Amino acid sequence: MNSYDLIVIGSGPGGYVCAIRAAQLGFKTALIEKYNSLGGTCLNVGCIPSKALLDSSEHYHNALLNFKTHGIEIDTPRVNMPQMIERKRKVVAQTVDGIRFLMKKNKIDVYHGIGSFVDANTVKVAGEQEETLTAKHIVIATGSKPATLPFVKIDKERIITSTEALELQEVPKHLIVIGGGVIGVELGSVYKRLGAKVSVVEYMDRIIPAFDQALSKELYKVLNKQGMDFYLSHKVTAVERKGAEVTVTATGPDGKEVQLTGDYCLISIGRRPYTEGLNLEAAGLSTDERGRIPVNDHLQTAVPHIYAIGDVVRGAMLAHKAEEEGVFVAEHIAGQKPHIDYNLIPNVVYTWPEVACVGRSEEELKEAGIPYRSGTFPMRALGRARASGDTDGLVKILAHAETDEILGFHVIGARAADLVAEGVVAMEFRASAEDLARISHAHPTFAEAIKEAALDATGKRALHM
Numbered sequence: 226m227n228s229y230d231l232i233v234i235g236s237g238p239g240g241y242v243c244a245i246r247a248a249q250l251g252f253k254t255a256l257i258e259k260y261n262s263l264g265g266t267c268l269n270v271g272c273i274p275s276k277a278l279l280d281s282s283e284h285y286h287n288a289l290l291n292f293k294t295h296g297i298e299i300d301t302p303r304v305n306m307p308q309m310i311e312r313k314r315k316v317v318a319q320t321v322d323g324i325r326f327l328m329k330k331n332k333i334d335v336y337h338g339i340g341s342f343v344d345a346n347t348v349k350v351a352g353e354q355e356e357t358l359t360a361k362h363i364v365i366a367t368g369s370k371p372a373t374l375p376f377v378k379i380d381k382e383r384i385i386t387s388t389e390a391l392e393l394q395e396v397p398k399h400l401i402v403i404g405g406g407v408i409g410v411e412l413g414s415v416y417k418r419l420g421a422k423v424s425v426v427e428y429m430d431r432i433i434p435a436f437d438q439a440l441s442k443e444l445y446k447v448l449n450k451q452g453m454d455f456y457l458s459h460k461v462t463a464v465e466r467k468g469a470e471v472t473v474t475a476t477g478p479d480g481k482e483v484q485l486t487g488d489y490c491l492i493s494i495g496r497r498p499y500t501e502g503l504n505l506e507a508a509g510l511s512t513d514e515r516g517r518i519p520v521n522d523h524l525q526t527a528v529p530h531i532y533a534i535g536d537v538v539r540g541a542m543l544a545h546k547a548e549e550e551g552v553f554v555a556e557h558i559a560g561q562k563p564h565i566d567y568n569l570i571p572n573v574v575y576t577w578p579e580v581a582c583v584g585r586s587e588e589e590l591k592e593a594g595i596p597y598r599s600g601t602f603p604m605r606a607l608g609r610a611r612a613s614g615d616t617d618g619l620v621k622i623l624a625h626a627e628t629d630e631i632l633g634f635h636v637i638g639a640r641a642a643d644l645v646a647e648g649v650v651a652m653e654f655r656a657s658a659e660d661l662a663r664i665s666h667a668h669p670t671f672a673e674a675i676k677e678a679a680l681d682a683t684g685k686r687a688l689h690m
Contacts, residue, residue: 232360237265239535239547240366246555248331257340277313286418342508369496369536399487405432409493437586581645584633596626600682604638609669615639620678629657658682
C-alpha cells in the first residue's frame with residue numbers, strides 16, 4: 226500500500242493542475258485517471274479538439290467564400306473529413322503528451338484505473354491490476370458528462386453527444402442541434418461552415434442565454450446570416466431514429482408542433498457532474514439534488530481533508546475555473562491563503578466571431594438594482610476590423626453609475642477570447658471605465674474597441690463613432 230500527502234482523482238484541467246501545484250509545494254502526490262489518456266474531457270473530447278475543428282472549419286469557410294475578396298484565386302476547395310479528424314487527433318495527442326511530461330517532471334505518480342473510496346483516507350484503483358493508496362488529503366476532480374433528456378436514447382451513431390460530434394467521418398446533410406448554449410452553437414457552427422444544414426432547437430427565448438442579451442442577439446444575427454436555422458422557445462417532446470434518419474418533435478411558443486428530420490441529432494443541453502464509481506458513501510460523502518458534491522468556501526467537503534473541485538461542485542463548468550480551484554486547494558492545504566473571485570471567471574464561446582464576457586450582465590445589474598452606465602462600440606468602426614474583414618460584433622462595458630468601477634465586460638468579435646483578458650485584469654484591480662479610457666491602445670488593433678467602449682461609458686465620448 227502506497228502512502229501520499231495528496232491523492233487527486235481525475236486528470237482533467239482541475240485535477241492535473243492541482244497535482245502540479247501540490248508537487249511544487251513539496252507534497253508527495255498521486256494522480257488517478259480512469260482512462261489511458263490524461264487531460265480529462267477538456268483535452269480529449271472537449272475544449273481542445275473542438276477548437277481544432279472550429280479552426281479547420283473556419284479555414285475552409287474563408288477559402289470557399291472570402292479568399293476571392295482578398296484577391297486570392299484558388300480552385301473550389303473540398304472537405305476531407307477524415308483528414309480534418311486526423312489533424313484534430315494529432316492536436317489532442319500532442320497536448321496529452323505534454324501533460325504526461327509535466328507529471329514526470331514534477332515526480333507525480335500516475336495510476337490508471339477507476340478510483341473509489343475504501344474509507345476517508347484510502348482509495349482503491351481498479352486498473353490492469355488493483356492497487357490501494359492512502360493519503361492525508363484527497364481531491365475529487367472527476368469532472369462531468371453530457372446531460373440528456375429523459376426520453377432520449379443516445380445511440381452514439383445518429384443521436385449523439387459532443388463526444389461523437391468530434392469524431393464524425395462525414396459532413397452531415399442536416400444536423401439538428403438540441404440546445405443553443407455554448408456547445409450547441411460551437412459544434413453547430415463547425416458543421417454549418419463545412420456545408421451542413423444546421424437547425425438549433427432551444428428551450429429558452431435566445432441562444433447562449435447565460436450571456437448578456439446584447440451578445441446573444443448579436444451572435445444570433447451573425448449565425449442566422451450564415452444560414453443557421455433557429456427554433457427558439459421550443460420544447461423538445463420526442464427524438465426518434467429510423468435507419469439513417471432522426472426526427473425531432475418540438476412544441477413552439479404558440480403551441481404548434483414542429484417536426485425536423487435530419488441524418489444526425491446532437492444533444493447539447495448541458496453537462497452533469499460525474500461521480501459514478503467513487504463510492505462516496507464509504508468516505509462519508511453524498512451529493513446534492515443536482516449531483517454535485519457540497520463544499521465550503523475552502524472547497525472542503527463534509528469530510529475536511531477531502532476536497533472537491535471543478536465540474537463536480539457548484540459554479541460554472543469551465544476548465545479554467547477548475548484550474549483555479551486546483552491551485553486554490555493545493556495552496557490551502559499548504560497553509561497559504563489563496564483566493565478566487567468567481568465573479569471574475571471569464572466565459573467564452575468559440576464561434577467566429579467569438580463571444581466572451583466577465584462580470585455581470587446588464588440583466589443581472591437591473592435585477593440587483595445596481596445603478597450603472599453602459600458603453601458600447603461596434604467592431605465595424607475599427608480600421609483593423611475592416612482590414613481583416615471581421616466587422617461583426619461589439620464591445621460593451623458596464624460601469625457603476627456612481628463610482629465608475631467596471632462591473633461587466635462583454636465582447637463579441639474577432640479574438641474576443643483574448644480581448645476579454647483585459648477586462649479580467651481591469652476588474653481584478655477594480656479599475657474604472659475612465660482608467661480603461663485613459664490607457665493607450667495600439668493602433669490598429671481590435672483592442673481599440675475596448676478603449677472606445679470605455680469612453681462611451683464615461684460621458685458618451687467615443688471618438689470614432
